[in-house]
Amino acid sequence: MVFNRSLLARAALGPAAGAVLMVFMASGAIPAYQMYSVGLAAVYTVVVLSVGLLAGWSGIWSVGHPAFFAIGAYFAAYGSAHDWPLEAVVLGAVATGAVLGAFLGYAGARFSVLYIALLTLAFTMVTLELVNRWSSVTGGDQGVPVVQLRSALGLGTVLGGSTEAQYLAVGAAAVVLALAVPAAASGLRMRLVAAKSHPLAARTIGIAPEAQSSLSFAVSAACTCLAGVLLGLLTGFVSPDPFSLSFGISLIAACVLGGVGTIVGAVAGGVYLTWNPSLSSAVGLPQPVVQGLVLICVLLFLPGGVVPFLGKPLRGVARRLLRRPDTRLPLPAEESTAPAPLRPPTDDSVLLRLEHVSVSYGGLQALQDASLTLRQNEILAVIGPNGAGKTTLLNALSGLTGNGRVSGTADFAGRPLLRTRATARRRLGIGRTFQHAEVFSELTVAENVLCTRRRITARDRADVARLLRSVGLAEVADRRPGELPFGLQKRLDLARAMAEDPKLLVLDEPFGGLDASERALLAGHIRRLHAGGTAVVVIDHVLDDLFSVAHRVLAFDFGRTIGEGAPDTVLQDPKVRSSYLGTVDGRTRPPEHTGERSMIRLHGIGHGYGGVVALRDVDLDVRQGVVLGVAGANGAGKSTLAGVLHGSLPPAHGVREAGAGVRISLAPEGRALFKTLSLRENLEVAAYAGGVTGARLRERLEETVEWLPVRLRDRMSAPAGGLSGGEQQMLAIARALIVGPDVLIVDEPALGLAPALVDEVYDRLTGLAREGLTVVLLEQLLSRAMSVCHEVAVLHEGVVAAHGRPGDPAFAAQAEAAYFSGGLEAAPNAAAPARTSRVN
Known part of the structure; x- marks a missing residue:
């Protein structure tokens, strides 16, 4: 605790007021019958x-x-x-x-x-x-x-x-x-x-x-x-x-x-x-x-x-009197200079060693038999598609696995790690950031960092002030995080993790949601941390920026290690590449449709969340009878685009047009079922919300139940929470179908499913398309979208970076380049359908 004059003056107000009150009591200014009330x-x-x-x-x-x-x-x-x-x-x-x-x-x-x-x-x-x-x-x-x-x-x-x-x-x-x-x-x-x-x-x-x-x-x-x-x-x-x-x-x-x-x-x-x-x-x-x-x-x-x-x-009034007129946020001097190149590790001794580490939640194996070594002063990048087990690995390192069952061995700086409490790992020298900048909203920026100290001294405050200055937050030290844009909140999360000079910094998607200039600044911070002797484990989906700060890359999929290598070679590994893009399984696309009627048209669509840009200048045309695939890595903006297409998410910019009388349904990512309700009740709730009642409801319910597999038709009274992942996904799609939509939007239907269940879900979606339903499929695996869709748009960092027909050989290379890096180096696809998307 630092006792300055202001603090002592405020602390003295209570005793001063008490002394004045007692003087009044002793002088008789307060009547005797009121003395008891005062006490x-x-x-x-x-x-x-x-x-x-x-x-x-x-x-x-x-x-x-x-x-x-x-x-x-x-x-x-x-x-x-x-x-x-x-x-x-x-x-x-x-x-x-x-x-x-x-x-x-x-x-x-x-x-x-x-x-x-x-x-x-x-x-x-x-x-x-x-x-x-x-x-x-x-x-x-x-x-x-x-x-x-x-x-x-x-x-x-x-x-x-x-x-x-x-x-x-x-x-x-x-x-x-x-x-x-x-x-x-x-x-x-x-x-x-x-x-x-x-x-x-x-x-x-x-x-x-x-x-x-x-x-x-x-x-x-x-x-x-x-x-x-x-x-x-x-x-x-x-x-x-x-x-x-x-x-x-x-x-x-x-x-x-x-x-x-x-x-x-x-x-x-x-x-x-x-x-x-x-x-x-x-x-x-x-x-x-x-x-x-x-x-x-x-x-x-x-x-x-x-x-x-x-x-x-x-x-x-006091803030206006004390604050300087110019409240712009100048960048620190070191940030205005060109970033220093990444230096190779200077110490070959092992700081962190994981051997056969597994994490399971009930029957779900989130991480399986993971092994890695991290040298002193090394930056290790961990990549993989959504659900690959990357965050589970970071949680295992920082002790945040909750009720998960953890097995294997891990040593950090020569000490056993897995049995150490999460709160004690900070004292060992492990700092952690979060994907969404999990800051303490009720504390100021400076207090978010100061709270890492048990007892705060004048030296601590000076150290925190220097740290905030180094990440460009000195000018907002007395503000709450909610007053700051997302990019500055990310810096605050990093500053809090950097406090007390950790030996190992664990970064969970630090580049996500940042623009190009903010990502460049963050990359500079990571290089400076490395130059100062800190080892870093970082995961992200923005591969270009991630690889620019990594010495070595470790690839995960389905909870297992599938590849390892230098940043410039790891994506050449077929297993690593297919984990992102998928593999073509020979599934036949629905028959071509010649309908040109626009069901949904987007023009110049942009959207963001608290300063995070999710979509930028998106043009897209969903034509009748077409199966349109939107492929992109996690964080590319697919779910935001799904909400805009559905109409449940009004865009911040641009125009959305839907055809007259077009009914649109959305099966959201994660399914979002009412798990305590029965299968039938889940369908009925969706029907009521869509205005389907009476005889029409009975008719639609009968048709929709008939679409479900037999094993679900026989369990319509069972709670939805008791279904397997694939069964829940089919119920979520059926719930979207109950209103008889003209356009069905399905967001990540394969997420978290075993391959056999993925095939079953996609077979049923393909069957709907064969019956003439317009389908928009948002998918993480590019090859799967290419194998089942008439058209594919590749979304990269909120921008439609490529759009074409899977049957065009030239488009496949363009789509792959767009998936990883935005495809800015690829030539426009001349054979694409009437271009309703443009590269930005």
């Missing part, structure tokens, strides 16, 4: 703060805090009856709350928000029942008095219900608020928020979500028990009534009202809880009714809470 507001502030920060920083909503409140109060009562010193009562209550809170936090970390709430609810019910039954200690329903607590340190004696108790409550609340301010700026808060925002990514930087939940719940419960001791002293009497379940709901309402996770909001919530009875009396309504109305209004009109709503314009 009660201070106590409630501590409780609301503990509940609100637990929810805001850790994402845990607790209904169990009335029980901790009661534990503290009864500690005060028991201590006063047995002549315990005040310090012993406070320490005992705080320790008990911390232990119980740590247990609840650890036990609840593996559950959803709902189940954590139920767990804390059960804890409150058990505690209240114990209070009622343990009458020898608690007095049962009759309660028990708090007489006095003397200080063992000679600070005097506090009588239950006395003025001293009111001063003690205000002073204790001021101290708690003062401690909360540096906590909000500490690495503890950053790590708690990181674990809440993205538990999987948090593990890769050494943060264990279970430990963070346990720690945060322990601190929150300890503070609430302290507040309970103060309540016992303030009231002079403890009974079960103030600790009911309705009080737990009131606490949550107060947190939401003030602003979840804000310190000033806790003060507002404490004041609200104190004066809610007076407000209810003033309006003549019961307290629950007033509380419910206030909460509804806040949720509808001020969902962030009163304090954040009022503070937002003030922060905006």
Whole structure:
């Protein structure tokens, strides 16, 4: 923790406000009958703060805090009856709350928000029942008095219900608020928020979500028990009534009202809880009714809470005053220079060795018998089609295989790796990035990197500032990731992985979603990492950029290693090449159709996601009776194109035209079945959504069921989740057919299927085409598209890079070049059909 002047000034606000309030109390400016309310507001502030920060920083909503409140109060009562010193009562209550809170936090970390709430609810019910039954200690329903607590340190004696108790409550609340301010700026808060925002990514930087939940719940419960001791002293009497379940709901309402996770909001919530009875009396309504109305209004009109709503314009004014007029993002000096060439590895010693590593999930073998060696200071590229097992390999390296069964051996820097926890692998020196830039959205850019440290010093902040400057993020260090384009989010993901100088950096599709200039910058970063002595394992589908930074390439398919070699030779391996392009199996294409009617026409279509360009200037014409194949590697933009063709995804640019009365259906990638519904119910839901009802529904259902294979016709009442992958794919296609479409779009029908099932699915699709249905087939394997389609368009990085007829010998070479590199070096195909696509 770095204590600068600004932080110390903000931390001093709580004690200063408490001191001023106590001066007013002592001077008589606050009436005597209001002194108790002031002390009660201070106590409630501590409780609301503990509940609100637990929810805001850790994402845990607790209904169990009335029980901790009661534990503290009864500690005060028991201590006063047995002549315990005040310090012993406070320490005992705080320790008990911390232990119980740590247990609840650890036990609840593996559950959803709902189940954590139920767990804390059960804890409150058990505690209240114990209070009622343990009458020898608690007095049962009759309660028990708090007489006095003397200080063992000679600070005097506090009588239950006395003025001293009111001063003690205000002073204790001021101290708690003062401690909360540096906590909000500490690495503890950053790590708690990181674990809440993205538990999987948090593990890769050494943060264990279970430990963070346990720690945060322990601190929150300890503070609430302290507040309970103060309540016992303030009231002079403890009974079960103030600790009911309705009080737990009131606490949550107060947190939401003030602003979840804000310190000033806790003060507002404490004041609200104190004066809610007076407000209810003033309006003549019961307290629950007033509380419910206030909460509804806040949720509808001020969902962030009163304090954040009022503070937002003030922060905006301050930001405008402090920010420089020019907020453009200049590139670092080293990025404006030409990238340095890739140097060969300088150390032949082995850093990482994997032998016969396999990962399975139930009956699915995601990785099988993988073996590799990685030298010190070497960059190893891993390639393969979608589903080949590449990400599973990276997950095995970083310990993120979840419930997968891992076998084999792996050694990293001479130490066994596979049995090491994911959080400990960061300390071994392994950094990890993710395909979609899994950043911590609730932290700033600088905090996303700082949270890799347990304790943050001035040197840490300086190191992070230098790191952000090196990747071009210094100008946005105080912004949230959601305010940045995707390219800068990718840089942030890389910077977080680079923090603490890892020995091995594992990069999952770092080039995906970036434009040419951003990919060039990233390649420069990877070369600089290599020059600094870091070994890198990187997977990607953008082969040109990937090969430009790799010393060696390892190819995977179906979870197995199928080839290895230098970047300029590995694609010459027939096995590697066919894993991307597939092999022609002799399947006959549907008979030619001469229909020229356009069913769907795209002109100048472009689309993106948060700065990621998925499609650029796409022209495409889907003609009646044609089977059109769209082939491309993973990430080429096929699924986005499928959504645009279907009409369910409006394009950002360009024009989509569909023929009058043309009905279009989509069988999406991954099938997206309702797995708890039966086969028949899946079909009926799709029919209802398409407006097919009554007699027409019965007719279509009968025709569609007849299209399915016999083994599915006999199981129409079985849940869809019990089907095999191939059976699910056929059901997904049948669901798209139930509305009687004129155009059927099928996205990756072979994904995850065994070869025999692939053949069955494609035979049925070919049969539909023979019956005259217009089909758009989005396929990863080029050869499969070439063997079953009338026309094929090759999509590369969102651009239609080639378009022609598979029967044209010249087109095959052009399509292959376009698949891997965009085909910019290939000559236009003169024999292609009327060109509705163009190379960009």
